[in-house]
């Protein structure tokens with residue numbers, strides 16, 4: 041197979057990335073989902089009869105966000121994890137590796153190395169990737185690009201089901217510098233120059249250019265302005281294509297509410313119609329740069345911002361079923377969702393929550409308690425949730441308004457990232 045063949049297939053793979061209901065029906069994941077539905081039905085039946093509820097089995101999530109560190113060498117104004125960065129709290133690395141081994145034994149299929157923090161700053165970054173690939177999980181890396189030599193060093197371990205995404209958000213060195221404020225000087229050019237080398241060394245994993253769209257007047261929190269970049273959507277797309285990225289992904293700026301939840305505050309966008317029209321014109325222009333091997337992707341958030349129906353995605357069922365299926369492991373603890381990373385009431389357990397047999401039992405009980413106690417219809421009522429559709433689908437299945445059995449498997453897509 042040529043690298044061109046791989047590229048064409050890779051581009052085709054991007055569209056279903058956010059179809060989580062379909063992803064959960066892949067043969068490799070469906071068994072767990074069917075078991076979860078069965079357990080939830082038994083819990084609800086027992087509660088209805090006033091009987092003791094069955095305990096949740098010691099299932100690990102199918103997918104995790106793994107924040108290796110909270111350390112970051114940038115000071116991005118638009119960073120939604122600003123409040124949790126550069127904490128002195130660290131993992132016991134041996135325990136972390138043991139946790140990952142145990143989680144894979146219990147069903148973990150994919151790990152996104154991401155932050156709250158820059159994963160390539162962790163001294164054990166390469167060792168973690170090797171460990172996860174030795175365990176057979178899918179691995180993806182979301183990085184600020186400042187240490188691409190470390191990604192270069194492990195890129196051979198990744199395959200066509202894994203991916204790398206660089207958060208760059210700009211089309212020029214000047215805007216990159218203003219938005220990201222690297223503590224040690226590095227330019228957007230220097231970051232992008234690594235991409236052809238990385239792709240030449242191993243063309244199989246997708247390499248993406250992430251672009252958070254910021255409009256005039258956007259604020260991370262009250263009084264903290266963020267550098268606008270709508271005018272650079274097209275130049276960023278051209279840059280991404282010319283440096284050999286597989287795609288550029290465009291998503292709207294999110295901010296954090298005082299309660300910690302991560303939201304798209306469309307109501308706060310000054311002159312919304314005009315702003316949306318400017319974004320649409322730039323995205324349409326960027327799409328003209330697409331080729332067989334380069335695509336321009338729009339996030340669900342961006343689509344619903346344009347369509348004006350973002351409020352529909354903020355109406356969650358009271359029980360969020362993603363909590364046992366996808367969790368966020370950070371040095372600060374184990375959280376129920378990326379949208380509530382670092383928020384106390386979303387904390388399931390400590391950073392060693394999956395480290396040993398005693399911890400596992402507590403973690404299963406805490407996850408079950410979080411399912412009952414974390415009312416997503418209230419806690420996430422401002423979040424334009426990407427898991428909105430899958431959550432309602434699972435709620436319907438549990439209530440037997442929809443069917444689900446092992447016979448409902450779809451063809452394997454080998455995409456286990458949730």
Ligand code: SF4
Nearest residue numbers: 360377416420425427
């Ligand atoms: S409903 Fe959405 S935002 Fe809320 S916890 Fe679940 S996945 Fe996260």
